């Protein structure tokens with residue numbers, strides 16, 4: 001019998017890679033997406049159910065039709081800057097839609113839940129290397145909304161027996177090495193795709209957001225993890241839930257931080273092209289350093305990141321960037 005997994009946001013960057021990994025691992029990923037930010041062409045690896053997470057009747061019908069063994073919840077607004085300008089959007093969209101989904105899952109008796117959380121829940125920790133026990137003090141509404149959903153999952157675990165694996169992502173980068181799916185946002189705000197746009201002339205230049213951070217070269221430091229490694233961890237998290245191991249939280253990062261300038265230098269090396277640069281102001285809501293110091297996912301889930309080195313991430317992103325994009 002096929003093991004269905006309801007993948008919210010399956011038409012997005014990370015969700016579409018997760019669908020491929022689930023399909024390859026023998027599951028049927030059922031994408032649930034509203035196409036506010038997702039792409040129809042990215043739904044390639046299983047059935048599609050179009051709908052809004054706030055539409056509880058629609059969700060109930062989808063749970064009844066597919067009887068998923070688990071939910072993987074990727075659907076969210078995820079832009080730090082936008083969340084600073086419009087916090088209401090993030091609290092409403094991320095928190096209320098997750099509540100609707102969690103209640104629908106509980107009502108349908110689907111007790112396994114994998115959730116995409118973020119290192120943005122930690123806030124600015126003065127360069128502290130982060131792990132699952134580091135206190136969370138978000139400095140933007142995006143991080144705040146994700147932390148609220150983490151709390152919600154714990155409450156529904158206590159009251160309804162919902163088991164959740166929460167993954168706190170660091171900076172997700174790269175693309176499917178076969179370039180069937182990749183990173184494509186409209187508008188794009190992320191460093192690596194914007195830099196590749198500047199390299200191939202689709203944009204005039206990359207603006208470096210702030211050169212006066214308390215780091216060696218003055219630019220922000222982030223921990224980049226390959227999207228394929230990240231979604232592999234989700235499949236392991238699903239297996240953990242299927243094995244009845246209960247709820248837990250895992251950081252997903254490479255354990256190494258790179259500054260914006262280091263990422264630029266590496267991209268120039270990989271593509272053998274210049275990145276035109278403009279020195280800009282700091283972007284509100286940005287922490288100076290976000291680096292994972294955790295090996296818990298490796299230890300407990302048996303996660304072995306294979307492609308999370310900067311060269312491979314940029315090379316995979318570049319391959320996709322040159323050939324792939326979505327129109328609808």
Ligand code: UFG
Pocket residue numbers: 078079080118119120142170171172189190191192194206207208209210220221222260283286287290
């Ligand atoms: N940056 C620039 N110029 C740009 C874009 C980004 O200098 O044009 C810098 C940012 O200031 C930051 C770094 O590059 O220092 C990475 O920025 P991204 O926008 O690529 O990623 P973020 O670190 O802001 O965000 C990512 C995820 C979020 C997550 C967050 C945690 O997209 O979902 O990490 O901070 F919450």
